[in-house]
Amino acid sequence: MTEIKKTRLVLLVMLGFFCLAVSARADWKSEINELLKNREYEPALNLLETTLSGLDQAEKQDALALLPFLYFKNNLPAEEKKALIDYFEEFGDAQPLLSFLDFSVFNQALEYWGRWREDFPLVSNLNFLLPASSEDRTIPGVLRLGFDLSADAYYKIQVEGNPLEGGLWTKGAHLIELPLPFYFDQSYSLNVDLYLKTRSITIRKRIVLELGIEKRNVKNRELLVQRQESPPIKNVEGEVAFYIGDTLIYKATKYLQKQIPVKVYIPPPNPPGTKPYLAPDKDQPYFRGVSILDAISAIAGAIKDWKKKPPAKMPASFVKRPEISFSFTSLENQEIRTDVSIKLRPVKAEPLPY
Known part of the structure; x- marks a missing residue:
């Protein structure tokens, strides 16, 4: 062959x-x-x-x-x-x-x-929620995690193994608020675990917060914020720090002096009935009287307005972002600027035996 x-x-x-x-x-x-x-x-x-x-x-x-x-x-x-x-x-x-x-x-x-x-407690549409009125690259006060849940479920939230809160979530949109981490010396990640239990299944859904930290020198000194004629904050009353191993995660400091003193000149009040650079008004308001009929009409109008139902409060408007970025400069060393980016990385859920 x-x-x-x-x-x-x-x-x-x-x-x-x-x-x-x-x-x-x-x-x-x-x-x-x-x-x-x-x-x-x-x-x-x-x-x-x-x-x-x-x-x-x-x-x-x-x-x-x-x-x-x-x-x-x-x-x-x-x-x-x-x-x-x-x-x-x-x-x-x-x-x-x-x-x-x-x-x-x-x-x-x-x-x-x-x-x-x-x-099945499916977690979907996971994003950061930022106020619509906030400017870009603004340091957030808290981290708001928004998501949709597909079924009613009992829940428990843990951050790096430490319980945060728990309760019952109904089907629909939900919001988790986490304090902004204080540690910005190097890049690291935080594990947020959602334990969800329904009638038929219990799962753990992990959400990883990836914090990217980058420090760089600022060459243009004119762009730095200068606080003049303001003494440094002193008189620390107490300080609490939270470590995981050797890593500082959160830190809170309480001061006796809560505000930086700023010298502001307040001019004396203008003479009654006058405005700056204007002649005094001859008809002074505190010399005028009010008729009884006008007073009764005003009171009746006030009572009528008081009986009206208060307007419904408009819900806060948020925008969804998969990532948060901001920058800040330390007061101790203003030549160093720190750029921070926080990303969400959901991990595949895993079933639990209970």
């Missing part, structure tokens, strides 16, 4: 295996459908697990939606919860189609997913 014939034979064999693999991937839906119609759940699960890695994105949603259903049918709760997290983390709250299933199987799968879409 010549080399050319050997090469052709190898190519034909490889092409045959490729065609078999393609046809197997194309027929996985019909094969699984037949197995499920016959209630052969374990072979259906084995077939789906071996086929899943070779599927394209168009078929992946149906496969990932069917996987937890098959774990449920095979009584594998731990694997079922992990598969549910995989689906919700990748496709959100989207309803799987599963249109290839037989009607008898489709009803069961539809009921299964309807229950989980109501009871």
Whole structure:
């Protein structure tokens, strides 16, 4: 056999295996459908697990939606919860189609997913919330984390393992307020853990706050803020610092002197009835009287206005930002400017056994 014939034979064999693999991937839906119609759940699960890695994105949603259903049918709760997290983390709250299933199987799968879409605590649309009136690169007073929750859930928040708050969240938009970290010497990260518990599942969703710190020299001294004729703040009454290991995270200082004294000249008041550089008014208001009818009318109008319902308070307007950036200059060393950027990095949720 010549080399050319050997090469052709190898190519034909490889092409045959490729065609078999393609046809197997194309027929996985019909094969699984037949197995499920016959209630052969374990072979259906084995077939789906071996086929899943070779599927394209168009078929992946149906496969990932069917996987937890098959774990449920095979009584594998731990694997079922992990598969549910995989689906919700990748496709959100989207309803799987599963249109290839037989009607008898489709009803069961539809009921299964309807229950989980109501009871899975999916955290989505995570952003920083900044007041719309705040200017760019303004140092925030607190860090506001806004997100949407897909189901009612009991919650607990921990920052680096330390409990912050807990309670019950209803389905909808929510807000977490965290104090702005005080440590800006070098880049680091903080772990914010959300523990969410519903009737059917408990998960931990970690949100990593990545703080990027960059220090640089400011060459133009004219741009620096100079405080003249103001003595430095002294008389420290107390100081509290929070460390994790050797890293300073938060720091609070209480001073006896709360404000920097500033000398401001306040001119004496103008003579009654006059304004600067204007002649005195001949008709002085404190020499005029008010008629009784005008007074009664004014009182009646005030009572009428008082009985009106107060206007509804407008909710605070916020803008969503995936990142916060600001800069500041230390009063002790004004030649050094610190640029700070804070980013959000959500981590894939993990199921908990309780």
